[in-house]
Amino acid sequence: MVDFRKRLNKPEIEKKINPIEIYSSLDRRSVAGPLRPAQHKILTEWFDSRLNEKDLIIKLHTGEGKTLIGLLILQSKINSGNGPCLFVCPNKYLVAQVKRDARKFGINFCSIEDDGSLPNEFIDGEKLLITHVQKVFNGKTIFGLGNDYIPVSNIILDDSHACIDSIKNTFTINITREHDLYSELFELFKDALPEQGEGTFLEISNGDYNSFLPIPYWNWIDKSEEALEILSKYRTENEIAFSWPFIKDSIKNCQAFVSGNNIEIAPIHIPIEKFSSFNNANQRILMSATTQDDSFFIKGLGFNANAIQNPLHNPEQLWSGEKMLIIPSLIDDTLDRDKIVNIMAKPSEKKFGIVSLVSSFKKTETYKKLDSIVPKSGEIGAAVDHLKKRNFRQTVVFANRYDGIDLPDETCRILIIDGRPYFYSLADRYEESNRLGSDSLNIKIAQKIEQGLGRSVRGEKDYCLIFLIGADLIKFIKSSRTNKYFSSQTKKQIEIGMEIAKMASEDISDKTEPYEVIRSLMLQSIQRDEGWKEFYKEEMNKIQANNSSSKIYDVLTLERKAAVLNYTGEYEKARNLIQAIVDKHCIDESEKGWYMQIMARYAYLLSKTDSNTLQKSAFLKNHELLKPKEGITYKRLEFINENRTKRILEWVKQHQDFEDLMLSVEDVLADLQFGTSAEKFETAFKELGHMLGFLSERPDKEFKKGPDNLWCGVGNQYFIFECKSEVKIERTEINKHEAGQMNTHCAWFEGQYSDAPVHRILVIPTKNLSYHADLTHKVQIMRRGKLKSLRHNVKSFLKEFNKYEIESLTDEKIQEFLNMNKLDIDSLKTEYSENYRKKTS
Template identity: 30%
Template sequence: MDFKSLGGGSAADKLIVPRDLFNVLPAKAPRYQYPRDVQADVWNQWFSRRNERDLTIKMNTGSGKTVVGLLILKSCLNEGAGPAVYVTPTPYLVQQVIKEGRDLGLELTEDARSPRVMSGKAILVINVHKLINGQSVFGVGSEGVEIPIGSVVIDDVHACLAETEEQFSIKLVSPAQAYKDLLKLFSSDLEHQSLSGATEITEQEPNRNMLVPYWAWASKQQQVQQILREFVRTFKNDKDKDNKEHKDIALFRYPLIKDHLNLCECVFGEGEAEISLRCLPISVIPSFQSAQRRIFMSATVSDDSVLVTHFDAAPESVQKPIHPESSGDIGDRMILVPQELNPSLTDDQVKEYLKHCAQTVNVVVIVPSKFRAKYWADVAAATLSTDDLQAGVAKLRQGQVGLVVLVNKYDGIDLPDDACRILAIDGLPDVRGRLEKIEQGMLFGSDQVIRGSIQRIEQGMGRGIRSNEDYCAVFLMGRSLTSHLYARNAKSFFSAATRAQLELSEQLAKQFNNPSINDIHQAVRQFIKRDPDWIQASKAAIVGAKYATGQTSHIALSQRRAFNSAVNGDYRDAQSAMQSAVNAEKTDKTKAWLMLQMAEYQHHTDAVQSQLILKEAVRLNPQITPRPLEGIEYTKLPSHLAEQANLCLHHLRQNYPNPNTFILQMNAYLEALIFKPGTAPVFEKTLADLALAIGYLSQTPEGTTGRGPDVLWSLGRQKFYVIECKNGATVDTIAKDYCNQLTGSMTWFTDKYGPTCTATPIMVHPASIIEYAATMHPNARVITTAHLGALRTAFREFAKAVASKPRYGTETEVAQLLAHFKLTEEVFVSQFTVSPRAAKK
C-alpha cells in the first residue's frame, strides 16, 4: 500500500497554526511527543499577532525557545512570508539550532544562497555577524537587497545586540597612521577642553579618555572622511595577517557607518580612537529593515529599550511582549550574597571556599576584566576569553574541570547541568566601549547605569540554568556589586522570577547571624544534594512570578526619533525629540546628559543656542563633557567650615538613615580606591566622596571645568589638599609630566583662592621616587601603594565603628573616632603620605 499518496506528509508544508504544525511533523524525534504548555501558549499569542512587524517573545532559558522560534518560521514559510532566517549570537549556537531543527524533522541550512531558502522550503540559520557586517551577503546600503528576508527570528537578542553594536564602531589603534592623523586633527580641541588631559591622551596614559567636542567633529567632517578613506584603501586589500584587525575595520565595519559619520561620537584613550554611535543605522542592512516579520526572542530581561535604539523596533509592539502566563518555569537557583550576609567576609575567604567546592563540582566565575581575572589565577583551572571560550565551555560540558574563570562573558554561552553547579559573579560588569565609559562617568549612580549593570548581571546568572529542571547555586560577590544591590536598591531591576529567588535566599539568610563560610557551605551543600524542603520552598516562591510588561524608556524612544530625523537631515525635529526627553526627565544628572544630546543636534541649526544648552547641562551635572567653548566659571569651595565631626555626623544622618547601607557604600568606595589602569574617573569621584564621609568638603575641578587638580579637599580654617590621582600608573618612578601637573594645580589653587588660603599638594602614585631630571613641588607629598592600603583600612574601621553607634553617636564620639583613626587634618598627612625622593643618577 502507498500511504504517501494519502497526503499526510504534505500537511507539514500547509498548516500555519504552530501547534498544529508541531503535531503533524512526520520525522520529529521521539522526545517531541507533545509541545509544552508554555510553548503552545506563546504560539497562540504570536499567531494572533503575527502580522505585527516587530514582536518580542520572552521565555525563560530552558523553556523551549528554540523550538518555538523554529516552528514560528516554519509557519511563516507555509503562509508565504519567506525567506525565513534564524539568527543566533555565535557560530557555536548555530550548530545547536541546526541539531534541534533536524531533530524536529525540519529542513535547515547555513547556505544563505541556497535555492531551498529562496523558494521557501528551508530555514536559513546564521550567526548575527553574517547578517550584519559591511560585506553582508544580504546587501549593504546603496547595494540594496541582495538576499531578501521575509521573516526573521533573532534569538538571544541581547547577546546579538552586543555583537551588532561592535560592528557599528571603528577602533583605530596607535601606531596606525589614521590614529595619528585623527589625533593631530583634534589635538587643539582636546587641549582647549583640558591641557593636562590632552597631554595624557598624547602619552597614552592608561586611565584617560576624552570625547571630541561635537562642534569640532562637525566642522572637520571632510578631513575625517579623507583620513578614513585613506585607511580603508591601505588595508582593504592588504594580505598581511598581522593587519587582521585593521582589515576587519576596513571591510566589515567602515561600510556600515561611512554614511553616518556626522552623527558619530569620537573618543580618544589609551592609544586608541573609537568612533561609534548611540543609535545604530540598522537600515544599512536593507533586507533586515524591510523584513515583513521580525521576532526578537530573549530570556526575561526587563528593559527592552535597546531594541528600539539599536534595531529600530516598533515601540508599541515591543511594549507588549509575548510570554507564557507564568515565569515560574525557570531553573532552580539559590542566590547568595556572602558579603551582605556577613560584611566581614573577605573576597579571599570566598575565593578559598569556591576553590574547595571546585574539587567536587564545576565552579564558574564571571569577572569583568582581565585585570580581575588575575586575582583568580592561583585557583583557576582555566581562564577563558573570546579566543578559547568555546573549547573551554565544551570541556565543562564533558565533565569535571574545577574552577573556571570567564572574562567579561555574561551572555551567549550555555552551561547546563553538571557543567556548572556553582556560579559566581565577581563585581560589576565593565562597560564595553569608550563612549559608554565616558557616559557612565556622566551618569554615575543613576538608574540608567544601574539598570544596565543589573541587566548584564542577570544575563550572567542565567548561564548556569539551562532548563526548568536544572539547578545552580549563585554567588554575588564584590563590594561594588553588593553596594549596588542593597545601597542603591538595584534589586528592583531584576525580572520577577529572579527577584523571587533572591527574596527566598534572603529569607534563608535570616536564619544566619553573621554566618561563617562553613555556615554558608551547609546551605549550599543541602541545595546541591537537592534537599526536598528547599525544592518545595523554591517552587512555591516562583510559581506566582509573572513576566513584566515590555519596558522601553522615554529616553530610548526620543533618542531613536531624534536619530532617524537627523539621518533624514531634519535636525529641528531631532532637537525637538530630545527636548521632549529633557522635559520628561526628573533627575538633574540624566536631564543634563539628554541636554548634551539636544545641543549636538541644535548645533546644526543654531550653534550659539547649542552652546547655551550645553552650558546649562554642565550647570546641572558638572561631569558632562565636553565643556562649552567659553568655559565654565569655577565655584570655590568654602574655606571656613563647621567642625569636622559636626559635618561628618550631619552627612551620615542625612544620607544614610540605615547604618548597614553606609557600611555597604563604604565597602564599595574602598573597592574602587585601588591602583588599577583605566579607573581614574571612578577613583577621583570616590576620593571626593570619601572626604564628605569624614566631615570635609570636596570637588573634582579638572573633571568638571577642565582646569585645576583632579580632587580638592577643603578642611576648614582656610586649609586644603590639592590632589593629583595617578592610580593608573604602572611604573616605579613619578614621571616629569606628573610633577609638572601637580605644580600647575598648585598655581591654579593660588590663583583661585589667593594668599590667605594654604594647600598641601598630594599625589596618588604607587611610587615615591621622582624620575631623574624631574622637579616636584617643594611641599609635595605622595600617597603610595602602602599608604593607600593604610588609608583604606582607616576608612573601613572608622565606618564600622561609627555605624555601630545609635544614630552614629554624638559629635564628641565622632570626633574621638576621627582622631583615633588618624583622619583629622592634624595627622592625616603624616600618617597617610610620604615625602617624595629624587632618583639616583
C-alpha cells in the first residue's frame, strides 16, 4: 500500500475540531450540499462561545437541519479527544433516520452490538454512538446506574420533548387487569378506594376502562411494605423489571392509580440523577423545535432555568414553511367534525397524502368505517413508508401520535388535527381533571398541538393545508385564556386561520354550498395560488420575537427542589418550598388546593394530624382532590330563591363576546354525546346546568358519594342524573349493576334531601330494564334521541342572545327564550326523558 503520508509536509494529519471545517472535509454524498445559513450560524456560535456549557438547548425551525448540527457537534468533540459521545433519539424509527443522515454526510458512527453490549469504538471515544432513549434510560440500562456506570462526555437528545415522555414511562410500572399482580394490589387497597368515589369504585370493579381513582397517599404510605412485598414477587417480569431499581428503595415516594383496566405506579419525583452517564456528562444538549416550550426540562431533566431562557437559536428567522390553517366550524355551523371526517376520510385518487392525527384510538372508529388506514403502535413506520412510496388513495390516521413522525412534501399535503390532545397515563389524566386552568397543564396541551402541526411541514419550502376540527380543540386555540400558551409562530398562523374563516364565511351565499368554499381553499393551497402565498408571507413577516420570561420557570424550579428534598427525607423543607408556590404564584383557589395536597403528602411522614388538616384545606378549595380521612361532610345544595335568569346572565357575561360564548356552548355540547368518556360527559352536564341557570354539582366526583350530576335552584325542583355515556349504542338493556347504582343514588338523595321534589334520570342508550334488575324509585330514561334534542334546544336558546344587548335583556325576555326552546322546568321534566320498559323474560 502506498503511504501518502510520507509525502506530506507535516508528519501527522491534524484532526479538525471546528464543526464548519469538519463538514467541508467530510466525504459526503452529492445530494448533501453546503451548510445552510442557520446551521452555519448555530455551529459557529457553539464553537466560539458555548463549547463548554454543561446544559444547552438548541432551538431551530423544523427542516433547518438540527440532526446534522448535532452530529457535527459530537464529531467535533471526538476529534478534540472529548469522547465518548452519544446521540439519543426518541424511538427506533428515528434512529434509522439519523443513521441514514450520518451516512449521507459521511460521519462515522457505531451502533449497540447485536449481543446488547456497547462497542469499543464508542467507549474509546473513536466514534459517536446513535441509539434510542429506551436503551439509555431504563432500570437495566447497559450504561449503568448510580456509581456503576459508563462515563459519557457529551450527550445529545434529539426531539427532546418526545424523549422526556419516554423517560417518564421508564419510571412507571403499568399492570394490566389480566395480570395476577393487579388483583393482589387491588385487594390490598380496595377498602380505601370507595371513600374516594363510591360510584367510580363500582365501575372500576366492573372493569370500566375509563374510570379510575388515585390510591390515597396515606393508604399507600401506610401499606407500602405490603405493596413492596407483592411487587417483589414479580420483579423479574417485564412489567416490573425495568422500573424496579427506581421503585424498590423509594416505595413511599411513589403514587398509584387504579382503573378498571390497569394499575399505574410511578415516583412522584423522577430521580434522573440515577442515570449517571447523563447526569455527569460534560455537556448535555437538547434539540428542540422553535414552537416548543422547554420549561419542563427543568423538572424532567434537572436543567436550570438559565439554560431554558438562553437557548442557542437563529433569531433572524422567525418562521419556516407554509401552513394554511382551516377551521371549518368557524366558516359555517354545518361544517362540523362529522362532516369534514366523512369527506376527507373516504378513499380517493390524488397525488398527495391525507393524514389525520386523532386524540384517541376510540376516535379512529369513524375513519375505519370509511376505509382509512389506522396503524397500531408497532406499525407507524410502515404507515409512513406507505405514504413515502406514494400510496395516497387512503387517508392514514395516527392515534395520539403528535411527535416522531415526519411527513414532508407530497406525503402529506392535507393534515387533519382531530380534537384536543388527550392524556393517556393515569397520572396525567388525574392532573388534567384537577388543574383545568393551570399554566402547567395548558402548556403541555399547547405543546402537543404544536407538535402535531409540525408533522407535515418539514422544511422552509414545504407547505400543507391543516384542518382543525373538534369543539374542544377549537375552543383551546381560539380562547384568549388558552391560546396565549402557543409560540409566536403558531399564534400568527392561528390568526391567519381566523382571518381565512372570516373571509370564507363572507363568500357563502344562497347559491354556494359551505363545503364548496372549503374546496376552493384546498385548491388554492395545493395548486399554489400566488395571492395566498404572498398573503401568508406578508402576515408571517409581522411576527414579533417573544422575549418575555415565564413565571412557570420559577414554579417548576421550586417544584423540583421540593421533590428532591422530599425524596431525601427533608419533608419540612420540601413543604415550605411548596408553600412558597402557593403564596407567590397561585391565584386560582383550585390551583392552591392542588399544591396544598402536595404539601399534605410531604407532611404525612412528619405529622399525620397536620397532613390531614392540610388535606382538608386542599379539598375545600378543590373538590376534585382526595377526600381527607376525616373532617368533611356533604353540604346540601340548598335551593336559593334567586332569579334563574340572573344566573343565566351571569354565565353569559363570563364570555368576551357572542363568538366566545358560542365556542363555550359548542365545547360543552360536543361532549354531551354517547361515546364520550364519563369524566368529560359529566363535566359537560355540570356546565350545562350552569348554562341553564341551575346550581349544579357532581356529588360522586366532588364529595365521593351520590349521583353523577345534581341540579337545583329553580322552583325548588331537583334533578339527579346517573350518566352512562360509555355504554355502547347497540346495548339492548339496562343491567342489574346499573339499576343498583341508580337505586343507591336515589337513596342517597332521600337521605340528604328528605322529600324534596326530584326528577330522576338515567342517561343511557336503552330504555329496556333487564328482567334481573329492579328500580326502587320512579326513574326516567334519556336516550340518544332525547339527548340530541336537548343539545339542539340549548344551542338554539343561547343563539337568541346574539340579537340583543345583554344589559337590555329582561327576565321576561329570557324566560320567553327558555319557553320557546322547551327549557322551562315543565319541559325539562317531560321533553327529554321517557319511561323505562321492564323485560318480562
